[in-house]
Amino acid sequence: MPYEHTTASTTPPARYGDPVLYPTAVQHPVMLPAELPPGVEMVTLPGGIRTLAYTHTTPPAVPVAVQPIPAWAKTTALLAPTVGGGVAAAGFGISYAAPGLIAMTEALWAAIALIAAGVIAPALLRTTRRTGRGTAPVQHITQNISASGMFGRASGTLNNR
Numbered sequence: 001m002p003y004e005h006t007t008a009s010t011t012p013p014a015r016y017g018d019p020v021l022y023p024t025a026v027q028h029p030v031m032l033p034a035e036l037p038p039g040v041e042m043v044t045l046p047g048g049i050r051t052l053a054y055t056h057t058t059p060p061a062v063p064v065a066v067q068p069i070p071a072w073a074k075t076t077a078l079l080a081p082t083v084g085g086g087v088a089a090a091g092f093g094i095s096y097a098a099p100g101l102i103a104m105t106e107a108l109w110a111a112i113a114l115i116a117a118g119v120i121a122p123a124l125l126r127t128t129r130r131t132g133r134g135t136a137p138v139q140h141i142t143q144n145i146s147a148s149g150m151f152g153r154a155s156g157t158l159n160n161r
Contacts, residue, residue: 033042036052043053145156 031052036042039054039057040052041055042050043055044050139160142159143156144159145154147154
């Protein structure tokens with residue numbers, strides 16, 4: 001027990017600097033409040049000790065003037081949910097229209113195939129007729145039609161060459 005203190009002995013134990021047995025008094029320099037630099041104040045800590053500390057001064061609150069909301073901001077705020085709702089409705093409608101759109105694309109491809117067949121078939125028939133008959137003369141028929149007045153009777157002539 002190296003730190004045991006007995007009353008019979010007149011010699012203190014060798015514990016120099018021990019704050020419990022022999023507290024050393026530290027003399028802090030005393031500063032007048034006028035000598036403190038700006039931002040430094042004397043404060044009391046939660047343990048009761050008074051010390052110097054840097055403090056932050058908050059600037060005084062400036063009252064904010066209430067300004068009316070501009071008309072364009074109100075319009076934009078009202079327009080945003082409307083546009084969003086329109087986009088949502090369009091997506092909903094497209095999801096229901098998708099089967100019909102697929103059927104329409106198939107019908108359009110069928111129409112394109114029909115038009116292509118209508119263009120290609122006569123060209124193929126012309127080439128096969130010429131080669132099949134040999135050198136037959138081509139017959140030209142001319143028809144002249146004339147009528148008098150808007151609702152008059154029409155008459156015409158045929159010329160075979």
